[in-house]
Amino acid sequence: MTVVIDSHCHLDSKEFDADRDEVIDRALAAGVKNMVAIGTGDGPPDLEAGIRLAEKYPAFYATAGVHPHDAAKASEETFKRLAGLLKHEKVVALGEIGLDYHYDFSPREVQRAVFIEQMRIAADARKPIVIHTREAWDDTLALLREHWRGGGIMHCFSGGPDEARQALELGFHLSFGGIVTFPKALNVQEAARIAPADRILIETDAPYLAPVPKRGKRNEPAYVIETAKKLAELRGESFESIAAATTSNFRRLCLGYTL
Numbered sequence: 001m002t003v004v005i006d007s008h009c010h011l012d013s014k015e016f017d018a019d020r021d022e023v024i025d026r027a028l029a030a031g032v033k034n035m036v037a038i039g040t041g042d043g044p045p046d047l048e049a050g051i052r053l054a055e056k057y058p059a060f061y062a063t064a065g066v067h068p069h070d071a072a073k074a075s076e077e078t079f080k081r082l083a084g085l086l087k088h089e090k091v092v093a094l095g096e097i098g099l100d101y102h103y104d105f106s107p108r109e110v111q112r113a114v115f116i117e118q119m120r121i122a123a124d125a126r127k128p129i130v131i132h133t134r135e136a137w138d139d140t141l142a143l144l145r146e147h148w149r150g151g152g153i154m155h156c157f158s159g160g161p162d163e164a165r166q167a168l169e170l171g172f173h174l175s176f177g178g179i180v181t182f183p184k185a186l187n188v189q190e191a192a193r194i195a196p197a198d199r200i201l202i203e204t205d206a207p208y209l210a211p212v213p214k215r216g217k218r219n220e221p222a223y224v225i226e227t228a229k230k231l232a233e234l235r236g237e238s239f240e241s242i243a244a245a246t247t248s249n250f251r252r253l254c255l256g257y258t259l
């Protein structure tokens, strides 16, 4: 069977408490060989939401990090513990980190400081970073240019060709989620057409942003197949070639990573 990897999901979410095992079984049955459990959870002091899943389920890798929403909850103690957790054998990246100026749940200057500090921790640990950016492209790209030398993932890529080119120049992979399947997301679709085959990834961000034709429902990792199909259509490639490219890109970036 053709396998794919969901490089970003939040299966720790309460939305899965009633049927988490079934959701994971459906993903495996659909060919989703691995999933990355993003470990931001409800924010500090808990940093292990992803690690708990990865320790329980063999198909999971994990991340750890402080989401920009939770930046105001981070302390020196948080950063010290985060550095230690990056040594866990199933933690493949630090994230999701970045800036969210849409919700502004944490003050912007705190978001920026916590983002910068986590780039420092990731560089020390030689791990890639997973970026969340919303209504904050300029500041996100500027801070990456100033503070980061390495690779990473632009999660749930929601920019157009211009943002795509800048992120690619910085060495990032573009991870496409449900948004790329939305009929009005023409900018994101154009970015998906121009991205080099060795820089694309696919994700669900479950339980959020389910792809067409599941749009509006709770998202789950099995639906990453729909996003792969859409990428294939947009790029004029086969589903199998998108699956193979995104899987090998994930493995190269997150499992064999060297700065």
Ligand SMILES: [Zn+2]
Pocket: 096, 132, 133, 155, 156
């Ligand atoms: Zn996000």
Ligand SMILES: [Zn+2]
Pocket: 008, 009, 010, 038, 096, 205
């Ligand atoms: Zn996320």
